Structure formats: structure tokens, C-alpha cells
Amino acid sequence: MQNVPEERWEGRDEVKRRGDGASKRAGEEAERETLMMELTRLVQRTVKGSSWWERRGIDCSILAAAFLCLPPAFLLLSSSRLLWFSAGVLLMGVAHAVLTIKGTHLASHGSLSESPAWAELWAVFFIEICGSFSARAGVRGHIKMHHAHTNVIGLGDSSVWKVPLLPRCVYLFLAPLTMPVITPLVALAHLKGHPLTHVVRTVLMVSLGLYSQYWLLIHVSGFESARGALLCMLVCRAMFSVPYIHVNIFQHIGLPMFSPTGRPKRIHQMTHGVLNLPRNPVLDWIFGHSLINCHVEHHLFPFLSDNMCLKSPDKPQPAEGLERNGTEGAEAPATNGKEEPTQDAKTAEEVKIQEDLKESEDPRKPEQEEQEDEEERKEAPSDVEEVKEEEAKEEPLGPDDVVCDSCIESPCRALKSCLTCLVSYCEAHLRPHLENPKFQNHRLVEPLRDIERRTCESHKWPLEVFCCADACCICQDCVTEEHSGHNTLPVVEARQQIEKELREKQSEMVKTVTAAENAINKLQLNTVSIEQSVTEVRAVIESQFEELQAVVERAKREVTEILEGEERQALRQAEGIRVHLEQRCAELKKTQAQVEKLSRNKNDVDFLQEYSQWKKEAADISLPGVYIGLMDRLNSVSRVIMDSTQELCALLVSSYIEKVRETCNNDKMGIKTTVHAIVAAKENLSIPDPQTHADFLKYSAQVSFDANTAHKFLRLTEENRKVTNTTPWQHPYPDLPERFENWRQVLATESFYMGRHYFEADISGEGTHVGLTYKSVDRKGAESNSCITGNNFSWCLQWNGRSFSAWHSGVETPLGVEKFDRVGVYMDYTRGLLAFYGVGDAMTLIHQYEAEFLEPLYPAFWLSKKENIVALVAPGEPLRLKSPSPPTSPTNGAVVSLTAAKAAS
Structure with a gap:
């Protein structure tokens, strides 16, 4: 949405200087400010309620229609028949007039695009290539090609050349016919003093536009002589110059603005004098703006497109003193409080124009008027200097001061904020609200910074109360209406309480981050410790088995393999826990930075609103400790080896292998973690298990697929929250160590470690598997232990098209549960x-595992068949794939422990 700026119109100081007294000037200034503010709000409201088609589409369509007229125009100009040739000239003239009038008009005001880069590009294209004029002069100086004619007759607003020796009729009727020649010359005159690059670009672009039309006339229209092509260009480009120049003159004069004693005044006089004139629909369409209205609105709101100017609402009626003419010396007949007929007023205005046109034929008139204006400015008191002296006496603005929104050039401290206008005013600009009865219903409060954010949208009162129940800032009316009966506090007290909680939370986070960093350091050191310890045990084994010679070799090999296998498992466990702790540490540091940033916010409302949003997304700050008890377990292996060497030489092979395996199974080698509460944990063993869907949602987690693990037959979409088996179509994923190579599987990015967690997934297709596994799962192997159904550290659920089955360690447990399109996965890591x-409609238990988890668990998915789909959804989100079938109760054997699963194997 484009923002319509509220600007001061030109010439305000001139009007103030010519007043009869300070009070009268202040009253007129206040009236003008009031009219401008109301007009700005009307225009802003209109723009906000408009669509892109209204803001840009209509004007762009007109320009596109003009471009579409060019090909048939060139073709018609190639005809040897007079009728078709004349139609081609007319069509070419219409297209050129629309592009050079409407196109340059929109481009000079920057109304074709909100992007500065595109606006500059369009300005170069329409003004320089199409209009043969200078884009810099048109955009920065508001000087367009028609000003070359309006200025020489003394009626323009940006004078270039003035030749008062020639009769005015020459410039009114003859000079416009030479527009194609005068326009580039005026452009060249404005290039004086500009950078060389700008001059070169303008010359090249103007030459490109002229030569393009000439080349097309020669090669497409078939003109045989250069003279004929140039004459055709002159006729087409000058065809609509006379009526448009007269329209522009009428715009710059304005009926009510013209003064018998002076030239037309500036934009603020146009604002008060002509804002309510009727529009002409024909001129609106041809030129893109009406005689007066749109021209004035483009000066006041330059970024409005032509169509938005035509959509502008009815303007507020100016005060009585401004309705007359808005100019000094305008002779308005006395009305004694009664309105005269419109026709009489119009006749008087026409007489004034005719008289002024006669008087202005004197070439010395403009010079005399300028001298008179200078004398009046010298005699009039300098209000600008007085204002500057008063502002100099005021204290400088501080960083916490609210600035008046109406003071653009020299910001002033705001005295009040209007909750109806949503604007802050200084003492001078506040006067209309205090004196004008139209503003008596407006709500004035102490100055507010970012007033829209600190104001209730429903009641337009300041947000002074914090609702503890809904965690939001409200106004006094909300306390008795929408939030009636809720626990509320003033924003200052609420901030104090929350700041106290944040300080406690921050101290807990410091401890947690420190513990996490220590745990990561221990895990890094533990990798070296595992290798050193295993090396020592390997030396003991080798020294014992050397005594047994050939009989011992077989037992030696098998025991060594067992030990190395345990070493790999220990390293995998250590790596998995380290990665999880690093992830948790990064999240905690991020949360800590957010809390510090939140505490630095000085505004109470912003602070409370940001805190409410942060609290909803705050992560759990609990973290486990790490206990490494490696040496005791390795010493037990060494003792078994030495004792067996002495006692069981005869039964060497069987005894060593059985006892070592039994020792490893009963007392696992590797890293053991013990959880202790560094800070208060999110879960407590005394909290009952969730029963309803709302209970499960308390532990919900946002899960997404890890693109680096996805098999090449799996396609990830919807921000990695949906996966589809596209066999046999492969996807150009890079080869990474983490990617599954043989099994069509994918892991989630998030991991679960300690505490309770819950996520939901929509499944579709026979052979879809949902489960959890360790990060150490093999990615490249083709064996069954690389699949989440075939190893002892993966637990998953399969839909086979008729019912669900549970898989663990290669063992399938049929469940006989009918289909659910959405599956919820709940885990309590601490309890296993x-x-x-x-x-x-209700949560139906499909299957349950009980196990001892040694590493962080990652959600894992196997899409075994073509067109299998799994979509990870936010818990509670409506079903995305299919409507669920009516749920059924699980069979009696639905709850199976890990021990029972192993027994089945």
C-alpha cells in the first residue's frame, strides 16, 4: 500500500506575511492546516480502501492501449489511400499524445511504481525516449514539455524562456504546433550545469526515441524520403499540442485564483480556490487528469496515480475567508452572510480573467508586479524570523520526546495526541482541535509515540492496562467489556512483575548455558578417553592371549571384535548426545539474547506485547548433566579376561566369548547419562500422563524434515513439512554422508532428549512407516539394520493398507487397529x-513401547511404496490429506513393552 504524505503547500509564509495582524494570520493558518489535515485523511482512507487495479491498473491499461495503437498506425501509414493514411496519422497522434501527456505526467510524479529504481526507469522511458524531454527537469524541477509554451506567455510556474515582444496569440496557437522542435531545445537548455553522464544519457535517450520513430516510418511504413518521414513525425507529435497547451494554461490559471492585480498564486491558493470544481470526464480519460482537481492533487500528493486522483473523495469545504479566492487583492462582492447564485459568481470570475488578460499584454506588467511583491515582503513583518526565535528559545528535543506530525521542516515537541486523527500536534497545530467545533468530539491525550500501536483498535483509548488472563494490553473500556472479570494490572505494575520473573529466568539461563558448555567439553574429552581406555584393555587382552598360542587365536579375534563393537557404539552415543547438547546450547543462547533485548525495551506496552509473544514461543531451559562411568566397566572386562586365561584354558573359546558377552549385556560399556535438575524441569514425574488431545498439545513440538537425510526418491515440499515418494523419479540432491542411500527414509531436523514431547503427522498410502531412531542409524547400508524396522534402536508404526503394525528389532507385531489418517507420537524420554x-474426536492408543533410551531420538519416516505421503502438521491443525475414518478401540495386546518385543524375536 503506498503511503500518501501530508505536505505543506508552497507559499504559506507569503500568506502569513500579508495578513492584517498576528491573530488574523494565525486564524487563517489554522484554517488552512485544518483543511489540509482533513483532506489528507480523506485521501489516505481512499487509497487504503483501493485495489491495485484502481491504484495502478487503470492507468497502466490506458498506456498499454496507446502502445497497442502504434503497430496498426505504422501499417496504416504505409497505405496509398488517403483515407487509410489519414487514419494512420490520427491514430499515431492519439497514441503519441497519450504516451507523452499521460505517460510523462505519471512518470514525472513517480506514480507508476512505488520502487524508486523502477520510477526512475519509467521517467527516463516516458519523458526522454517518448517525450524528448529531460527526465531530471521533469521529476526534480516539475518542468515538463508543455511549460515551454505556458512560460513564454507569462503564465507558467517554472519559467525557462520569456519572449514578451511577440503577440500572445503566437504562443497560444502557433507555438504549440512547433512543440516537437521546441521541446528538445528546452530540454537542452535545462542540461546546462548538470553532470556529463546525465547530459550524455539525456541526449542519447532523446535521440533514440526520435530515431526509432523515424526508422519505423522508413522501414515499416515505407516512406521513400527522409523529408516525408520527418514531416509526418512533426504532424503526429503536434496534433494535440494546441488543445493540451490550453488545458494546461487553464490549469495554471484557475478561474477563482486569477487576480486582477497579480499573477496566479501558488499551490496553496489552488488548494483553497479550486478543490471543489467539477471534473470533465472526457479530459479525465484523454489526459489522465481533470482541468483543475487532479492537477492540484498531484501537487499536494505527488505519488497518487491519475485514477486515484479521480477517485479522491469530496473535499472539505474551506473556511469563509478561503472560499473567496485564496489570493490577495481578489475582489469578492459582499454577501452579508448570504450565498450568491453560482452563475453570477462564474460571470464575475470570467470578467476578471478577461480584464487580467488585457492588462497582462503589457510586457512591463510582470516586472512591476515583482517589484510590488518585493516591497510588500520588505514592509511586512517577518513571521518566519519570529518563529525561529521562539523555537530557538525552546529546549532541544530529547530522544524520548514525541514530535509533532505536522511540523515537517522544523520538528517541534508535541503537546497532545489525537486518538481520533491518530496524529500528534504541537501547540500551534493543536489550535484547530481547541477552537474549531468540528473537532470537539476528538479525543486528546498526552503525547504518545507510535500512537497507532499504543491505541485500542476498538475503543481508540490508550492501552493502559495489562490483562494477565489473555496476556495482552487493553484500554479502560476493554476492562468492563471484552475482558470483564479478568485479572488486570496497570502496565507499569505488570512490567515490574514480569521484569522480576525475567531476571530470575535469566539467572537460571546463565546456569543452564554454563552447564551445557561444560557437558559439551566433557563429551569432547570423553572421545579421547574412550580411545585411550580401549587401547589399554586391548593391550591386556593381547598379553593374555599370547600364552594360549593357536587355541587362543580364535577367542582373541572374537573378543577383540566384541570390544571394538562396543567402542563404536560408545562413540556413536557420545556423538549423538554432543550434537543434541550443542543444539540445545545454541537455542538457550538465542533465548538469552531475546530476553536481554526484551529487557532493554523502555516502552511498557511494547515490552508487554513482545513479552507475551516471546513467552508463547519460549523453549524449555532444562538440561541434563552427563556422567561418564567408563573405567569401571572396562576394568570388569579386563578381570574377566585375566581370570578366564588362568581358569579356562581347556574351554578357552566358549568360556571367554560367553562371559565377555554376558558382561557387556549386563553392564553396558559406554556413556551413561544421569539427569539432575539444573533448574526446574518442565516435566515432573508426579504429573499424570496426558489423556485428552488438549493435554497432549501441551507438549507439542514443531517438526520438519531434514533435507540432507532424504533419499533421492523422496520429494520435500511445503517448507520441508511434506514428503512424497516419487519413485522412479529421482531428485538432484547432493551426495552427503547423512543421506539415506538404499532405504527410502528421511529423518527430522529436530531431536528429542529428556522430558515429554509430542508431534502429529498425516499419513497416506500403504507401506507408510512413522517412528523414532538414533542419529547413529546407518545411512548407506542395504541390510535390514539400516531400516527403522530392523534394528534395536528404532521404534516405528506401519500402516499396511488394512491395519497398523508395530516394528522393533526386525519383529512385526500386528495390532488390528483400523486406519487413522493422522497419527500422534508421544514420548516421555525420562520414563522410557x-x-x-x-x-x-478422541485420542486412541494404537501402540506403546517401554525402553531405555541411550541417545537423543529423531523422528524417522520410511515411505516404502510409490506415492506414499507423510505431512508433518502443527498439532491441532485441520486434516490436510484425507478425512479420517471412524476410530476404533485398540486390541488388548496394543500395549507391548520392549521386553515383550525381544521375547517375540
Whole structure:
């Protein structure tokens, strides 16, 4: 949405200087400010309620229609028949007039695009290539090609050349016919003093536009002589110059603005004098703006497109003193409080224009008027100097001061804020609200910074109260209406309480981050410790087995393999826990930075609103400790080796292998973690298990697929929250160590470690598997232990097209549960509980595992068949794939522990 700036119109100081007294000037200034503010609000409201078609589309369509007229025009000009040739000249003239009048008009005001780069590009194209004029002069100086004619007759607003020796009729009727020649010359005159690059660009672009039309006339229209092509260009480009120049003159004069004693005044006089004139629909369409209205609105609001100017609402009626003419010396007949007929007023205005046109034929008139204006300015008191002296006496603005929104050139401290206008005013600009009865219903309060954010949208009162129940800032009316009966506090007290909580939370976070960094350092050191310890045990084994010679070789190899296998498992466990802790540490540091940033916010309302948003997204700050008990377990292996060497030489092979394996199974080698509360944990063992869907949502987690792990037959969409099996179509994923190579599987980016967690997934297609596994799962192997159904550290649920089945360690447990299109996965890591639920009107338990988890768990998915789909959804989100079938109760054997699963194997 484009923002319509509220600007001061030109000449305000001139009007103030010519007043009869200070009070009268202040009253007129206040009236003008009031009219301008109301007009700005009307225009802003109109723009905000408009569509792109109204803001840009209509004007662009007219320009596109003009471009579409060019090909048939060139073709018609190639005809040897007079009728078709004349139609081609007319069509070419219409197209050129629309492009050079409407196009340059929109481009000079920057109304074709909100992007500065595109606006500059369009200005160069329409003004220089199409209009043969200077884009810099048109945009920065508001000087367009028609001013070359309006200025020489003394009626323009940006004088270039003035030749008062020639009769005015020459410039009114003859000079416009030479527009194609005068316009580039005026452009060249404005290039004086500009940078060389700008001059070169303008010359090249103007030459390109002229030569393009000439080349097309020669090669497309078939003109045989250069003289004929140039004459055709002159006729087409000058065809509509006379009527448009007269329209522009009428715009710059304005009926009510013209003064018998002076030249037309500036934009603020046009504002008060002609804002309410009727529009002409024909001229609106041809030239893109009406005689007076749109021209004035483009000066006041330059970024409005032509169509938005035509859509502008009815203007507020100016005060009585401004309705007359808005000019000094304008003779208005006395009305004694009664309005005269419109026809009489119009006749008087026409007489004034005719008299002034006669008087202005004197070439010395403009010079005399300028001298008179200079004398009046010298005699009039300098209000500008007085204002500057008063502002100099005021204290300088501080960083916390609210600035008046109406003081553009020299910002002043705001005295009040209007909740109706949503604008802050200084003492001078506040007067209309205090004196004008139209503003008596406006609500004035102490100055507010960012008033829209600190004002209630419903009641337009300041946000002074914080609702503890809904965690939002409200006004006094909200306390008795929408938030009636809620626990509320003043924003200052609410901030104090929340700041106290944040300080406590921050101290807990410092401890948690420190503990996390220490745990990561321990895990990094533990990798070296594992290798050193295993090397020592390997030396003991080798020294013992050397005594047994050939019989011992077989036992030696097998025991060494067992030990190395345990080493790899220990390293995988250490790596998995380290990655998780690093991830948690980064999240905690990010949360800590957010809390510090939140505490620095000085505004109470912003602080409370940002805190409410942060609190909803705040992560759990609990973190486990790490306990490494490696040496005790390795010493037990060494003792077994030495004792067996002495006692079981005869039964060497069987005894060593069985006892070592039994020792490893009963007392796992590797890293053991013990959880202790660094800070208060999110979960507590005394909290009952969730029962309803709302209970599960308390532990919900946002999960997304890890693109680096996805098999090449799996396509990820919707920001990595949906995966589809596209067999046999592969996707150009890079080869990474993390990517599954043989099994069509994908892991999630997030991991679960300690505490309770819950996520939901929509599944579609026979052979879809949903489960959890360790990060150490093999990615490249083709064996069954690389699949989430075939190893002892993965737990998953399969939909086979008829019912669900549970898989663990290569063992399938049929469940006999009918289909659910959405599956909820719940885990309590501390208790070793993993459960799958069917999500429907009620939560239906499908299957449950009980196990001892040694590493962080990652959500894992296997899409075994073509067109299988899994979509990760935000818990509670409407079903995305299919409507769920009516849920059924699980069978009696739905709850199976890990021990039972192993027994089945």
C-alpha cells in the first residue's frame, strides 16, 4: 500500500506575511492546516480502501492501449489511400499524445511504481525516449514539455524562456504546433550545469526515441524520403499540442485564483480556490487528469496515480475567508452572510480573467508586479524570523520526546495526541482541535509515540492496562467489556512483575548455558578417553592371549571384535548426545539474547506485547548433566579376561566369548547419562500422563524434515513439512554422508532428549512407516539394520493398507487397529515411554513401547511404496490429506513393552 504524505503547500509564509495582524494570520493558518489535515485523511482512507487495479491498473491499461495503437498506425501509414493514411496519422497522434501527456505526467510524479529504481526507469522511458524531454527537469524541477509554451506567455510556474515582444496569440496557437522542435531545445537548455553522464544519457535517450520513430516510418511504413518521414513525425507529435497547451494554461490559471492585480498564486491558493470544481470526464480519460482537481492533487500528493486522483473523495469545504479566492487583492462582492447564485459568481470570475488578460499584454506588467511583491515582503513583518526565535528559545528535543506530525521542516515537541486523527500536534497545530467545533468530539491525550500501536483498535483509548488472563494490553473500556472479570494490572505494575520473573529466568539461563558448555567439553574429552581406555584393555587382552598360542587365536579375534563393537557404539552415543547438547546450547543462547533485548525495551506496552509473544514461543531451559562411568566397566572386562586365561584354558573359546558377552549385556560399556535438575524441569514425574488431545498439545513440538537425510526418491515440499515418494523419479540432491542411500527414509531436523514431547503427522498410502531412531542409524547400508524396522534402536508404526503394525528389532507385531489418517507420537524420554495415538474426536492408543533410551531420538519416516505421503502438521491443525475414518478401540495386546518385543524375536 503506498503511503500518501501530508505536505505543506508552497507559499504559506507569503500568506502569513500579508495578513492584517498576528491573530488574523494565525486564524487563517489554522484554517488552512485544518483543511489540509482533513483532506489528507480523506485521501489516505481512499487509497487504503483501493485495489491495485484502481491504484495502478487503470492507468497502466490506458498506456498499454496507446502502445497497442502504434503497430496498426505504422501499417496504416504505409497505405496509398488517403483515407487509410489519414487514419494512420490520427491514430499515431492519439497514441503519441497519450504516451507523452499521460505517460510523462505519471512518470514525472513517480506514480507508476512505488520502487524508486523502477520510477526512475519509467521517467527516463516516458519523458526522454517518448517525450524528448529531460527526465531530471521533469521529476526534480516539475518542468515538463508543455511549460515551454505556458512560460513564454507569462503564465507558467517554472519559467525557462520569456519572449514578451511577440503577440500572445503566437504562443497560444502557433507555438504549440512547433512543440516537437521546441521541446528538445528546452530540454537542452535545462542540461546546462548538470553532470556529463546525465547530459550524455539525456541526449542519447532523446535521440533514440526520435530515431526509432523515424526508422519505423522508413522501414515499416515505407516512406521513400527522409523529408516525408520527418514531416509526418512533426504532424503526429503536434496534433494535440494546441488543445493540451490550453488545458494546461487553464490549469495554471484557475478561474477563482486569477487576480486582477497579480499573477496566479501558488499551490496553496489552488488548494483553497479550486478543490471543489467539477471534473470533465472526457479530459479525465484523454489526459489522465481533470482541468483543475487532479492537477492540484498531484501537487499536494505527488505519488497518487491519475485514477486515484479521480477517485479522491469530496473535499472539505474551506473556511469563509478561503472560499473567496485564496489570493490577495481578489475582489469578492459582499454577501452579508448570504450565498450568491453560482452563475453570477462564474460571470464575475470570467470578467476578471478577461480584464487580467488585457492588462497582462503589457510586457512591463510582470516586472512591476515583482517589484510590488518585493516591497510588500520588505514592509511586512517577518513571521518566519519570529518563529525561529521562539523555537530557538525552546529546549532541544530529547530522544524520548514525541514530535509533532505536522511540523515537517522544523520538528517541534508535541503537546497532545489525537486518538481520533491518530496524529500528534504541537501547540500551534493543536489550535484547530481547541477552537474549531468540528473537532470537539476528538479525543486528546498526552503525547504518545507510535500512537497507532499504543491505541485500542476498538475503543481508540490508550492501552493502559495489562490483562494477565489473555496476556495482552487493553484500554479502560476493554476492562468492563471484552475482558470483564479478568485479572488486570496497570502496565507499569505488570512490567515490574514480569521484569522480576525475567531476571530470575535469566539467572537460571546463565546456569543452564554454563552447564551445557561444560557437558559439551566433557563429551569432547570423553572421545579421547574412550580411545585411550580401549587401547589399554586391548593391550591386556593381547598379553593374555599370547600364552594360549593357536587355541587362543580364535577367542582373541572374537573378543577383540566384541570390544571394538562396543567402542563404536560408545562413540556413536557420545556423538549423538554432543550434537543434541550443542543444539540445545545454541537455542538457550538465542533465548538469552531475546530476553536481554526484551529487557532493554523502555516502552511498557511494547515490552508487554513482545513479552507475551516471546513467552508463547519460549523453549524449555532444562538440561541434563552427563556422567561418564567408563573405567569401571572396562576394568570388569579386563578381570574377566585375566581370570578366564588362568581358569579356562581347556574351554578357552566358549568360556571367554560367553562371559565377555554376558558382561557387556549386563553392564553396558559406554556413556551413561544421569539427569539432575539444573533448574526446574518442565516435566515432573508426579504429573499424570496426558489423556485428552488438549493435554497432549501441551507438549507439542514443531517438526520438519531434514533435507540432507532424504533419499533421492523422496520429494520435500511445503517448507520441508511434506514428503512424497516419487519413485522412479529421482531428485538432484547432493551426495552427503547423512543421506539415506538404499532405504527410502528421511529423518527430522529436530531431536528429542529428556522430558515429554509430542508431534502429529498425516499419513497416506500403504507401506507408510512413522517412528523414532538414533542419529547413529546407518545411512548407506542395504541390510535390514539400516531400516527403522530392523534394528534395536528404532521404534516405528506401519500402516499396511488394512491395519497398523508395530516394528522393533526386525519383529512385526500386528495390532488390528483400523486406519487413522493422522497419527500422534508421544514420548516421555525420562520414563522410557513411546506411544502412538490415532488422532480423532478422541485420542486412541494404537501402540506403546517401554525402553531405555541411550541417545537423543529423531523422528524417522520410511515411505516404502510409490506415492506414499507423510505431512508433518502443527498439532491441532485441520486434516490436510484425507478425512479420517471412524476410530476404533485398540486390541488388548496394543500395549507391548520392549521386553515383550525381544521375547517375540
